Amino acid sequence: MDILLASFETGGVFAIGVLGLVMSFRIVGFPDLTTEGSFTTGAAVSALLTAGGVSAALSLVAALGVGAVAGVMTATLNSKGGINRLLAGIITMTVLYTINLRIMGAPNISLLQADSLFARGTTRADRLAVIWLLVLAFTTMMLVLLKTEFGLFLRASGENSLLLKRAGLSVAAFTIFGLAIANAAISLSGALLAQLQGFADIGMGMGLIVVALASLLIGEAIVSPRNVLRLLLAAVIGALIYQLVLVVALRLGIDPRDLKLTTGILLAIAVVVRRRLVIRGQDESIGVTPL
Amino acid sequence: MIEIDHAGVAYNRGTDREIRALVDISLTVPGGTWLTLAGPNGSGKSTLLRLLMREVCLCEGTVMLGGKALALLSAREHAATCQIIDQDVLHNLAPTMTVEENLSLASCTGRRPRFRLARARDERLRHMANEMELDVDTVLRRQVRHLSGGQRARVAVAKQLLIDSHVLLLDEFTSALDPQVGPALLTRVREVAASRGTTVLMVTHDLGEMVACQAPVAFFRRGRVFRTLATNDVSRDTLREAFSEAVNCE
Numbered sequence: 309m310d311i312l313l314a315s316f317e318t319g320g321v322f323a324i325g326v327l328g329l330v331m332s333f334r335i336v337g338f339p340d341l342t343t344e345g346s347f348t349t350g351a352a353v354s355a356l357l358t359a360g361g362v363s364a365a366l367s368l369v370a371a372l373g374v375g376a377v378a379g380v381m382t383a384t385l386n387s388k389g390g391i392n393r394l395l396a397g398i399i400t401m402t403v404l405y406t407i408n409l410r411i412m413g414a415p416n417i418s419l420l421q422a423d424s425l426f427a428r429g430t431t432r433a434d435r436l437a438v439i440w441l442l443v444l445a446f447t448t449m450m451l452v453l454l455k456t457e458f459g460l461f462l463r464a465s466g467e468n469s470l471l472l473k474r475a476g477l478s479v480a481a482f483t484i485f486g487l488a489i490a491n492a493a494i495s496l497s498g499a500l501l502a503q504l505q506g507f508a509d510i511g512m513g514m515g516l517i518v519v520a521l522a523s524l525l526i527g528e529a530i531v532s533p534r535n536v537l538r539l540l541l542a543a544v545i546g547a548l549i550y551q552l553v554l555v556v557a558l559r560l561g562i563d564p565r566d567l568k569l570t571t572g573i574l575l576a577i578a579v580v581v582r583r584r585l586v587i588r589g590q591d592e593s594i595g596v597t598p599l
Numbered sequence: 600m601i602e603i604d605h606a607g608v609a610y611n612r613g614t615d616r617e618i619r620a621l622v623d624i625s626l627t628v629p630g631g632t633w634l635t636l637a638g639p640n641g642s643g644k645s646t647l648l649r650l651l652m653r654e655v656c657l658c659e660g661t662v663m664l665g666g667k668a669l670a671l672l673s674a675r676e677h678a679a680t681c682q683i684i685d686q687d688v689l690h691n692l693a694p695t696m697t698v699e700e701n702l703s704l705a706s707c708t709g710r711r712p713r714f715r716l717a718r719a720r721d722e723r724l725r726h727m728a729n730e731m732e733l734d735v736d737t738v739l740r741r742q743v744r745h746l747s748g749g750q751r752a753r754v755a756v757a758k759q760l761l762i763d764s765h766v767l768l769l770d771e772f773t774s775a776l777d778p779q780v781g782p783a784l785l786t787r788v789r790e791v792a793a794s795r796g797t798t799v800l801m802v803t804h805d806l807g808e809m810v811a812c813q814a815p816v817a818f819f820r821r822g823r824v825f826r827t828l829a830t831n832d833v834s835r836d837t838l839r840e841a842f843s844e845a846v847n848c849e
Contacts, residue, residue: 456715470691474678476675
């Protein structure tokens with residue numbers, strides 16, 4: 309039971325990040341590598357503010373803001389600067405490493421003495437309630453957004469940029485908006501993890517993109533994402549199952565050093581299976597597959 | 600109304616690989632009328648449509664749409680004024696979105712999309728789907744990529760007609776369709792265009808379509824209009840004659 313609840317905590321935190329990944333990878337069709345940087349930026353900003361006495365809730369709002377700025381930077385480098393999508397993400401990620409170090413002033417910040425969101429005294433039920441309310445809020449917001457007129461064009465921007473141009477709309481504007489939302493979510497996810505762990509670390513975003521993609525693909529394998537709601541549910545369920553597997557694996561005595569190797573292999577298998585489905589025409593998934 | 604005055608388009612302009620795709624084109628298509636463009640491959644017909652869609656740049660001359668210079672129209676004004684249905688109908692569709700969602704995009708084309716729920720099931724959309732023989736209860740919920748070629752073409756035509764632009768460009772959109780679907784779709788487009796007073800420019804190689812459209816035909820050769828047949832002169836014989844003249848002079 310304890311394992312299950314622990315994975316519900318971290319699963320909820322990562323679910324918000326995976327929802328962000330859905331926006332960049334599946335909706336806008338942008339293979340955004342900013343993710344690894346913006347996750348840490350969210351954690352760094354939230355930890356710095358909380359350690360400085362600012363309310364933890366406000367620090368989460370600030371994390372949303374800086375994440376959005378990171379997304380705007382990558383999208384602008386690509387759409388206005390003409391830089392390749394992968395390279396634009398790599399540039400932002402690299403820049404963010406220095407910015408994150410500058411923000412934190414050290415490789416890590418402890419929140420043990422600070423009045424963090426999940427400070428000593430909060431029960432697991434409290435933590436779960438806060439995290440899953442945020443997951444619910446973010447999922448609902450994305451669901452409603454993607455059902456609006458704007459959301460339909462946002463989805464179309466990833467699938468067919470010519471369609472947007474012919475509708476008299478700027479593809480760049482939609483990409484910028486999409487990546488802002490995506491990285492805001494990822495940054496919030498980082499901030500929540502810092503609050504949950506009680507520290508922010510410069511390396512906490514490392515390998516996140518593989519984890520998030522693996523979570524998404526696992527979720528998509530379970531919940532065939534035939535519509536927007538199912539796509540968002542796939543992200544949440546995938547994050548949850550991934551964390552559950554991780555916790556179980558660690559409890560079973562798997563060497564933590566082997567976890568990234570296992571994740572990489574799982575992701576490769578999931579991508580190959582999905583490609584086979586696409587080739588056979590059995591894929592019902594909505595959205596874009598940029599990789 | 601479309602007014603094209605001494606228009607020219609060149610690819611790789613200013614380089615030793617410069618190709619003059621359109622040379623000194625002057626055409627006037629009155630509002631609410633239909634003009635068919637014919638000629639051999641590479642003669643400039645589709646380039647003229649791309650020019651009107653602002654997908655290639657005008658090098659010389661002027662082009663006016665509805666009395667306004669093409670270059671001065673804002674992106675949204677242009678989208679509301681001029682739309683195209685291509686040979687590859689997927690150019691106007693989002694493949695993993697449902698037919699209903701694709702048709703909903705039409706209602707916001709030419710204006711800023713709002714942050715309000717898309718009215719996917721409005722009456723106009725259902726009416727157009729029925730017009731295009733798309734089953735409202737089944738096909739509307741399917742993803743475009745899982746439809747047959749004929750159904751995709753119907754969706755693309757329905758979407759572009761829902762936009763209700765003043766000018767509609769048709770670029771061989773029936774060429775990949777079977778002999779039943781193609782003519783039927785073209786007939787629907789003609790009926791809708793005539794009832795709304797839409798100005799239509801259609802590129803085709805099909806003599807049957809040219810005759811059926813009962814509209815003037817402009818023949819292209821090497822980027823120029825070399826002959827125009829008036830509606831009364833359009834017959835299979837005159838079209839064949841003009842075609843062979845165009846091909847022989849290539």
